[in-house]
């Protein structure tokens with residue numbers, strides 16, 4: 327029944343004396359107001375910070391004048407402040423104007439974690455728009471290319487890695503068994519990190535400035551550390567991956583990351599040594615901003631190369647694609663500009679024959695934003711899942727994300743498809759430094775700033 331007809335009927339009943347005036351006045355409070363999207367307004371933005379997911383993940387809740395809330399998430403490891411300082415810029419806005427509001431706040435994002443607030447809010451805007459109109463997010467950004475989204479799973483070395491002493495060779499057979507267990511769970515696309523961290527204490531594997539510590543070199547960009555990997559070091563890492571392949575076989579795609587901050591020439595040696603193992607990709611071999619260096623590595627090997635998890639907005643992806651500097655792109659939707667910007671990035675890559683894998687490490691909220699974007703982007707390859715070993719991960723929300731045969735099922739529910747947050751599970755995993763559960767944030771309501779970027 328239409329709202330007006332419903333109220334009219336009751337008014338008639340009231341005049342017959344069946345309901346009191348008080349009853350009549352309370353009717354409006356029970357009416358479902360989600361059907362007025364043109365009058366929807368943002369009234370609040372609050373955050374809860376979860377830890378151990380396995381990352382630290384600030385969850386955003388945006389409330390409205392019509393009783394519906396949208397959920398988003400600041401990228402893993404980033405500060406909740408990146409979202410909170412945007413509150414004053416989104417209060418009073420209609421969240422259904424997703425692109426307009428995104429363009430208003432996008433100047434406050436930057437590469438990597440600093441994009442977390444803009445992207446987290448963008449997710450929540452889509453969630454609200456979907457709930458207001460009663461449609462899933464994938465439908466609003468163009469519809470589906472697939473109804474399930476392939477996952478790729480990170481796998482740690484486990485006890486073999488924790489127990490390894492300096493000078494011990496890495497155990498590829500044990501690592502392979504852990505990857506095989508992922509395959510037995512139904513995972514169809516694997517990831518195993520390896521790099522100079524596995525060579526600790528093994529003589530003759532690295533040449534590096536004497537006395538350089540692990541911490542020191544982790545904060546220096548790859549071209550500037552002066553670290554070169556020796557033939558022996560390359561052989562040990564190649565044997566490690568060979569042992570893994572001997573357990574999991576050659577048929578399943580095996581991607582990789584975290585080689586250490588080694589020079590471009592060492593990257594080329596390492597990538598060439600991996601050709602016989604047919605890796606799905608090597609990731610972020612040097613920082614993404616050195617597009618020429620990435621191209622140099624890519625042009626020197628048949629091992630596929632990708633980058634992108636720290637890039638904000640489409641422009642830097644366009645440059646990498648136009649230069650032919652990568653075989654694939656790898657945006658993290660919580661850094662790249664949110665759902666619509668990431669679809670635009672994927673579509674641009676598609677026109678150049680470049681596939682899009684998606685980096686992701688967060689809670690089911692950001693995960694569902696990825697699932698909708700992946701469903702609606704044609705050249706999508708696979709989406710990362712970092713939390714298969716976290717038993718309560720899916721329970722943070724209701725209903726929990728449906729994962730079947732190594733794929734996320736694309737939901738048909740409105741918005742991101744999350745009906746509610748699971749308060750008790752979130753409360754159990756709140757970060758000790760941020761123990762509040764979506765506490766009021768009035769300190770961020772007003773900010774005086776002239777934000778125009780031009781004169």
Ligand SMILES: [Mg+2]
Pocket residue numbers: 583609610635
């Ligand atoms: Mg990575």
